[in-house]
Amino acid sequence: MKSSAERKAEREKKHDEKVDQNEQPLLAHLVAFRGCVLRSVLVIGLFFIPFLIFSDQIWEFGAKPLYEALIKDDAGQKLIAVEVASTFLVPIKFALYLSLFAGMPYVLHQLWKFIAPGLYLKEKKFAIPLFVSSVVLFYAGIVVAYFFVLPLVFSFFSYTAPDNVEYQPDINIYLSFILKVFFAFGIVFEIPIVIFLLVVTGLVKAKTLSKARPYIIVGCFVVGMFLTPPDVISQILLALPAWILFELGLLLARMVRKKKSE
Template identity: 50%
Template structure:
């Protein structure tokens, strides 16, 4: 093997080694969070299920229809909670891996965006729990036909809850995606604003696909998505203007 080939292979090997180390740290962070949360699995599940349990008709409760669901359902929630809790560590490892290859002006934008993405993700989870859950589960509990006992299965409830958490957690990242698209020059803020009617339609389509089949949750997802898109355009313009002023000074 020639010296040139060795020089080309070494950086690749170094990058793969670093990627492996970063992934191992991410797995370790999730594992540590899982072990720390596992003793509180039932408590965490009770907290997440509280909006549903509070809105159940009097004299009814949630049920478990599978033999192992009383263990597997809280454990599944612990795994998801551990991943969410470890999100700052995960994004930090991602940042440490990609930042050496970025320009200085890109780092100035990327670091605040990564920090904001964590805050927005948690904000989406909080919005889903405190705003969406009571409305959605209250709606389903309130339309129960006469003579029918409304006793949701714990595993089915968790699947719906996680779907809502994921939908709103990802939806709250829209400002970050909007700023990145504008700052990268793929499209201007004015061009993106001109496509507003299509964006609104897309928000309601996504709301229809990612939420339970009720109008309330669909509107509660589509509305914030549209608002966050508008916020992203505003911040995208500010970032673009700041970068232009910085280039002029240089």
């Protein structure tokens, strides 16, 4: 016969073994997540090195939409630097942000590798096209912002400047402005993915979204107001694509639902 002390010791031992078994998967997940983060930081760092070396040329490319607007309106081709270290720090900051944008697909891929083992096969097949589409749409939003939106915005600002005002923005404020626009358009271009998921998964019916169209259009303008810098032109140029992308996502979701029902 075992004494009560021995039985208590055995129970404590079994309890400790169960705790260890529960902690091991958690530790394994943490180690895997740590590896994903370190690899992502490394890749972003690898992008940052060449971007830093050619930071002046990259800055010239980033400032091109404004330069072209200034030349078109005979306003010169200069930005100003209000802060002491702006001329040194702003190109480096721009190179860092571009490294983050460039490394985003790899970061998302690492995140996918971390999440994928917990998904079913059907979910994996469904998630891969959405992952690729979301990355492509995000970059498409940045391209549209750079080649179409920014030139229009800067041309408007330069043209409407009073005659006694010389339009020469500060480089730090300019960088903040274009990054907000890039991020805003990248996010807005994800709308088709969001609408598609809501309808296909059955969380929201396509008819419900169609009936709510007037409110969604107003919502697009409200979102444009919060995501873009505080000027009407940027807000309109963001709200209109958001509306079009909503309609596109709704159309694709209806097509897929119809195909499934057949």
